[in-house]
Amino acid sequence: MKKNGKLQGLLRTIGEYALSVGVFIALWWIYVAVKHVPAYILPSPPKVWSSLVKMFVKGTVYAHLWTTTYEVILGFVIGAFLGIVLGYVFIKIDALKTMLMPYLIFLQTAPKIALVPLFVVWFGIGLVSKVVLIISMVLFPVLSGMMLGLESIPPDVRNLMKILKASKWQVFSQVEMQYSLPALFASLKVGIVQAVIGAIVAEWMSGKQGLGYILTYASSTYDTPMLLAGIIVTIILGIATYQVISVLEDKFLYWHESKN
Numbered sequence: 001m002k003k004n005g006k007l008q009g010l011l012r013t014i015g016e017y018a019l020s021v022g023v024f025i026a027l028w029w030i031y032v033a034v035k036h037v038p039a040y041i042l043p044s045p046p047k048v049w050s051s052l053v054k055m056f057v058k059g060t061v062y063a064h065l066w067t068t069t070y071e072v073i074l075g076f077v078i079g080a081f082l083g084i085v086l087g088y089v090f091i092k093i094d095a096l097k098t099m100l101m102p103y104l105i106f107l108q109t110a111p112k113i114a115l116v117p118l119f120v121v122w123f124g125i126g127l128v129s130k131v132v133l134i135i136s137m138v139l140f141p142v143l144s145g146m147m148l149g150l151e152s153i154p155p156d157v158r159n160l161m162k163i164l165k166a167s168k169w170q171v172f173s174q175v176e177m178q179y180s181l182p183a184l185f186a187s188l189k190v191g192i193v194q195a196v197i198g199a200i201v202a203e204w205m206s207g208k209q210g211l212g213y214i215l216t217y218a219s220s221t222y223d224t225p226m227l228l229a230g231i232i233v234t235i236i237l238g239i240a241t242y243q244v245i246s247v248l249e250d251k252f253l254y255w256h257e258s259k260n
Contacts, residue, residue, distance in 0.1 A: 043225045051225035052232060061233060067210040068199050072241060075134025076195040080188060083139045087146025108140040116205040130202035137194040145187025149180030185249040192245050196238040
């Protein structure tokens with residue numbers, strides 16, 4: 001019964017998404033047809049679809065998609081790891097948090113488009129500068145989520161672990177990580193979306209390959225159908241990576257009340 005309920009819920013969700021997308025495309029198509037909008041301003045859905053199919057049939061998109069995916073995964077993993085470690089350390093060493101947090105806030109609030117040229121000068125035009133930008137966008141949300149999770153541990157629970165003379169590893173694995181996971185996964189979802197945005201911004205500004213480069217090329221040649229097709233591929237990548245984090249969340253947080 002439980003599996004059937006989950007299947008029905010999944011099918012309902014897919015149906016709702018399909019309906020909303022269908023309505024959006026229909027309204028878009030009607031607007032373009034009624035207003036006679038030129039294709040270079042807003043192409044019709046069939047033209048965008050044709051451009052999207054052409055990108056995949058000719059195979060031009062695959063190398064660009066892989067480049068962006070690799071940058072996203074690498075930058076996200078490093079940024080998330082640093083965010084988790086720093087979040088844990090900041091809770092344990094308040095003085096370090098006081099010293100470093102202003103710099104991390106500065107890094108988070110600084111305009112990313114302005115940072116790209118600096119990173120290119122410092123780290124070169126290749127992979128490193130792009131990954132550094134992604135790390136700078138992922139680190140702070142994950143750091144904040146980790147700290148929030150650790151701060152949410154009830155004092156009674158910590159006192160109980162002291163009474164039981166639990167080791168540091170037992171406290172970390174059985175209490176601190178368990179209480180941190182809900183907030184941490186919420187921040188990881190934000191982080192993975194930020195990672196995709198960071199990769200696209202970096203490629204847009206300095207890339208010779210990747211989905212961001214496709215968007216730059218299409219924009220410079222006024223190929224609006226290709227531009228929208230590239231945006232669609234980027235959105236699909238963002239949704240796919242977000243869903244990976246959601247699946248991991250369901251696996252590790254099966255016990256949490258939000259999953260029941």
